Amino acid sequence: MGYRDVNLGAPGRLMLAAGLIGFGLIGLYFHHAIDGLEPFDLTRAGVWLNSAVLVPGGVGLAWSRTASKAALALWALLTVLLFAHAPGLIAEPANPVRWVSALEVLGLLAACMLITAPGRKDFPLAARVAVGLMLVVFGVVHWLYAEAIAGMIPDWMPGRTIWPLFTGTANMAAGLAIASGVLARPASFLVGAMFASWIVVVHAPRLLAAPGDRSEWVAGALAFALTGVVWTVNGALHQSGGDLQSRSR
Structure with a gap:
């Protein structure tokens, strides 16, 4: 398979690339491990080493001709x-945080x-x-931490206590659909759209309010990265016919 095959998943790949580049730049700017991604404190040399893979790897991921090689380096890290x-x-x-x-x-x-x-047929599964x-x-x-999640919802949105339950249910339904292959394509697209909407609705306002908060x-x-993950799966499903409902037609 050539670079055109990789290009079929361009929206997901570009969002994933943006997230990974962001991780690398954040590490470099704050001289600190990326919380969650890196589960331990790193020395400055360790931060620079990881960023040396994340930033160029993300840039390479964004260009279809180098995406496969960049993904291999990122895969190793x-x-x-x-x-x-x-x-x-x-x-x-x-x-649960772990x-x-x-x-x-x-x-x-x-x-x-x-x-x-x-082109690998076994990877989508x-x-x-x-x-x-x-x-x-x-x-x-x-669902377990609905109150804490509700605290991230902007004040102007009605029903703040309901949104964590709604998004939690959406995540679970989409996860089951993607894992089973039943309605996996629409599920992966829609949950990615939900993640993307949070960038505008939740994260951008919080960043504007606290631009120095790592x-x-x-x-x-x-x-960005999680949107890229599910949309990359969506692109792979279009290539492989991995949606069980699609194969039954």
Whole structure:
């Protein structure tokens, strides 16, 4: 498969690239590990090393001719970061924050896996399961911590206490659809659109209110990256015919 095959998933790939570049630049500017992505404090040299992969890797991901090679380098880094989450998960297996962070890395890894070899027929299934699991856990956390999630909703939006339950249900439904392959295409598109809307509705206003807050920059970059993850899966499903409903026609 050539670069044109990679280009079919351009919206997801570009959003993913923006998020990963953002992570790298945030690390360089604040001289600090990216919360959630990197599960431990890093020395300045460690931050620079990771950013040296994230920034050029994200730039390479944005260009279809270099996307596969860039995704391979990012895949290597994300694999190391995923294993780095293991000690925290073993130490605190009931801590949902640990699981959310690890599954975010797994989702990023799944998207890079798809971009690395777009012609592989077995990759969409593995990526679907990984991203589906990530979304289901997101949904459960939204329900368990609805009050905390509601605190992120802008004051002008009505029904602030209802939104975490709605978005949590949407995450769980989309995750099950993507993992099973039933209605996976519309589910991956719509949940990506939901993530993208948060960039405008939630993260941009919070960044404008606190431009020096590192955590807000990380949250904004993560919203770009997660949008890219699910839209990359959507693009791969269009290539592979991975939606079970599509194959039954």
